[in-house]
Amino acid sequence: MKIAVFPGDGIGPEVIAETVRVLEAMRLPGLVLLGGDVGAIAYQRHGHPLPPETLTTAREADAILFGAVGDPSCDGLERHLRPEQAVLGLRAELGLFANLRPATTFEGMEDASALRPEIARAIDLLIVRELNGDVYFGDKGQRTTEDGRREGWDMMSYAEDEVRRIARIGFEAARGRNKRLTSVDKANVLETSQLWRDVVTEVAGEYPDVTLDHLYVDNAAMQLVRAPGQFDTIVTGNLFGDILSDQASMCVGSIGLLPSASLGERKTAGGTFGLYEPIHGSAPDIAGQGKANPLAAILSAAMMLRHSFGAEDPAQKIEAAVARALADGIRGADLGGTASTAEISDAVIARL
Amino acid sequence: MKIAVFPGDGIGPEVIAETVRVLEAMRLPGLVLLGGDVGAIAYQRHGHPLPPETLTTAREADAILFGAVGDPSCDGLERHLRPEQAVLGLRAELGLFANLRPATTFEGMEDASALRPEIARAIDLLIVRELNGDVYFGDKGQRTTEDGRREGWDMMSYAEDEVRRIARIGFEAARGRNKRLTSVDKANVLETSQLWRDVVTEVAGEYPDVTLDHLYVDNAAMQLVRAPGQFDTIVTGNLFGDILSDQASMCVGSIGLLPSASLGERKTAGGTFGLYEPIHGSAPDIAGQGKANPLAAILSAAMMLRHSFGAEDPAQKIEAAVARALADGIRGADLGGTASTAEISDAVIARL
Ligand SMILES: CC(C)[C@H](C(=O)O)[C@@H](O)C(=O)O
Numbered sequence: 217m218k219i220a221v222f223p224g225d226g227i228g229p230e231v232i233a234e235t236v237r238v239l240e241a242m243r244l245p246g247l248v249l250l251g252g253d254v255g256a257i258a259y260q261r262h263g264h265p266l267p268p269e270t271l272t273t274a275r276e277a278d279a280i281l282f283g284a285v286g287d288p289s290c291d292g293l294e295r296h297l298r299p300e301q302a303v304l305g306l307r308a309e310l311g312l313f314a315n316l317r318p319a320t321t322f323e324g325m326e327d328a329s330a331l332r333p334e335i336a337r338a339i340d341l342l343i344v345r346e347l348n349g350d351v352y353f354g355d356k357g358q359r360t361t362e363d364g365r366r367e368g369w370d371m372m373s374y375a376e377d378e379v380r381r382i383a384r385i386g387f388e389a390a391r392g393r394n395k396r397l398t399s400v401d402k403a404n405v406l407e408t409s410q411l412w413r414d415v416v417t418e419v420a421g422e423y424p425d426v427t428l429d430h431l432y433v434d435n436a437a438m439q440l441v442r443a444p445g446q447f448d449t450i451v452t453g454n455l456f457g458d459i460l461s462d463q464a465s466m467c468v469g470s471i472g473l474l475p476s477a478s479l480g481e482r483k484t485a486g487g488t489f490g491l492y493e494p495i496h497g498s499a500p501d502i503a504g505q506g507k508a509n510p511l512a513a514i515l516s517a518a519m520m521l522r523h524s525f526g527a528e529d530p531a532q533k534i535e536a537a538v539a540r541a542l543a544d545g546i547r548g549a550d551l552g553g554t555a556s557t558a559e560i561s562d563a564v565i566a567r568l
Numbered sequence: 569m570k571i572a573v574f575p576g577d578g579i580g581p582e583v584i585a586e587t588v589r590v591l592e593a594m595r596l597p598g599l600v601l602l603g604g605d606v607g608a609i610a611y612q613r614h615g616h617p618l619p620p621e622t623l624t625t626a627r628e629a630d631a632i633l634f635g636a637v638g639d640p641s642c643d644g645l646e647r648h649l650r651p652e653q654a655v656l657g658l659r660a661e662l663g664l665f666a667n668l669r670p671a672t673t674f675e676g677m678e679d680a681s682a683l684r685p686e687i688a689r690a691i692d693l694l695i696v697r698e699l700n701g702d703v704y705f706g707d708k709g710q711r712t713t714e715d716g717r718r719e720g721w722d723m724m725s726y727a728e729d730e731v732r733r734i735a736r737i738g739f740e741a742a743r744g745r746n747k748r749l750t751s752v753d754k755a756n757v758l759e760t761s762q763l764w765r766d767v768v769t770e771v772a773g774e775y776p777d778v779t780l781d782h783l784y785v786d787n788a789a790m791q792l793v794r795a796p797g798q799f800d801t802i803v804t805g806n807l808f809g810d811i812l813s814d815q816a817s818m819c820v821g822s823i824g825l826l827p828s829a830s831l832g833e834r835k836t837a838g839g840t841f842g843l844y845e846p847i848h849g850s851a852p853d854i855a856g857q858g859k860a861n862p863l864a865a866i867l868s869a870a871m872m873l874r875h876s877f878g879a880e881d882p883a884q885k886i887e888a889a890v891a892r893a894l895a896d897g898i899r900g901a902d903l904g905g906t907a908s909t910a911e912i913s914d915a916v917i918a919r920l
């Protein structure tokens with residue numbers, strides 16, 4: 217089990233340190249941890265948010281455990297030197313095209329949501345977001361038009377093979393859940409979306425046991441507020457996935473509990489190469505104070521064991537320990553409690 | 569006061585008929601109403617969702633009162649014949665570039681929202697959405713790549729003058745409200761957004777009394793769930809505005825109460841040429857049953873009096889009558905009540 221550990225900035229190092237403690241407490245055979253710098257700290261040390269040595273380490277590993285990147289000190293930097301370029305760079309360089317973001321309300325956590333408790337309680341969905349294409353990675357630039365006006369432009373596009381492979385991930389995921397897949401696009405306006413819709417509909421033929429429906433992105437944003445419990449699995453493009461997955465996370469309320477996986481095509485001994493990270497950010501305002509909630513990072517490690525190492529039992533063991541710690545009332549500052557970062561992971565380790 | 573009245577499909581004709589009754593009850597001097605077909609009904613009668621005669625009528629008027637378009641019978645049609653093309657066509661042909669969508673929780677309506685009542689109650693925001701540019705109106709198409717794969721593509725872009733004029737609308741609107749403007753973009757990924765952010769920042773110099781901040785669209789989608797009460801005025805591009813304005817409407821809950829205005833550059837005797845419509849759709853499932861709530865359409869007419877005719881007093885008179893009717897417990901089926909479409913507008917007329 218070769219894991220590249222990239223803690224990054226802000227609270228990243230704290231939550232990743234606790235996650236490593238949990239992994240070590242599991243006494244998994246053959247665990248090898250490789251270190252690397254990403255984000256603002258990498259820029260400070262190596263002059264680039266994603267230095268070549270980090271990329272080499274990533275390529276040697278079977279999985280990446282990622283903290284968070286971002287620091288206000290970098291706000292003035294040119295775009296290609298900003299911390300978030302580490303995220304975009306890893307996705308592109310390593311072909312991490314499938315972002316899995318479960319949003320589930322943990323028992324007893326519905327009070328953390330801005331939604332009514334009965335609506336929040338019903339949330340149990342998975343967003344599958346395409347991560348290598350769309351307007352994120354198309355040609356882009358600024359130019360001056362013939363009549364002297366500045367113009368910014370970005371090309372949005374998807375090719376059928378890009379849509380097909382992420383659609384399959386969506387259908388497979390839905391098959392392992394409640395067998396309902398909602399594809400989100402804007403096919404009434406965008407040709408990219410029309411192709412998306414056509415290809416997803418074609419792929420549906422391979423999955424007769426999964427029910428597929430299509431939703432426009434504006435309607436999806438409404439339904440995620442009105443009745444998020446109606447969704448099982450959602451598959452969508454990079455841009456719409458960025459917006460909807462953050463919206464869905466916030467519906468759950470306890471954003472400090474939500475993990476994510478970004479999977480590539482490369483197979484490992486036990487599964488698929490992937491990057492695993494909490495969905496919360498680097499939260500520089502509370503960094504270094506022992507206030508961060510490590511549970512999202514710990515749950516990301518569980519996803520890693522499942523998807524990259526085929527270690528379903530250890531994954532479930534971690535998830536059960538986290539659920540028990542929460543049920544026992546362990547709460548960090550983000551959930552109105554007083555438990556420190558280390559106390560939270562101690563509680564998880566004690567319940568493994 | 570020359571008003572083009574385009575009822576459209578589904579519940580459009582019902583809510584517009586009641587709105588016209590309210591306008592007539594106001595005995596406004598010189599009211600002239602011109603009719604026209606849009607949407608599915610226009611396709612059935614004239615073979616096109618936006619027939620040339622409708623466009624001519626629109627150009628003769630000072631304002632358009634619009635119902636809703638959309639009908640399942642059109643699902644199989646080619647894109648350019650579908651009802652929503654009437655909406656996009658009117659926006660493009662008439663240069664309606666500024667979409668104003670207020671989202672306010674009416675007193676006593678917080679129970680209609682999926683958000684907790686104390687969070688819903690605090691919502692009082694205005695979304696200013698650009699409506700003539702962005703990936704909506706750029707070049708687009710499908711092609712087959714050299715290696716034989718289908719690809720869909722859409723060009724996203726904004727030029728500085730397009731951003732500047734919508735930014736000014738945003739700043740002016742904020743000035744008339746609580747003097748806080750939030751500009752939403754995705755400048756960490758998109759060049760279109762970087763230009764957007766730069767130009768909005770430049771325009772801020774003309775409005776020293778308004779506080780400006782910038783938010784990434786994914787963060788905005790989160791904040792609109794977590795604490796929508798924090799927003800005063802939001803300005804954003806066409807695509808992000810489509811998503812966020814629908815999300816914000818649903819946060820308010822009572823979507824049957826929300827009006828909208830789409831303004832152009834042409835000046836009228838009393839203000840600006842514009843199109844006014846309820847934000848709810850054509851709701852074909854309840855059409856013709858007297859169940860539709862006409863209040864969003866009636867409030868759209870109030871916006872029309874204000875923005876296109878400079879008739880602030882009559883506008884406020886309508887808004888006050890609607891508020892009193894709601895305070896008196898008049899509720900349509902959409903808000904759990906039993907009042908019919910006509911009963912609701914009767915209640916408004918009685919309170920004018
Ligand atoms: C940091 C940013 C480029 C990134 C994205 O937009 O994908 C982030 O918002 C995310 O969702 O991981």
Ligand SMILES: CC(C)[C@H](C(=O)O)[C@@H](O)C(=O)O
Nearest residue numbers: 404405434652653655656810
């Ligand atoms: C019908 C559709 C083209 C339209 C849009 O996307 O602008 C609608 O969603 C809206 O917001 O008015």
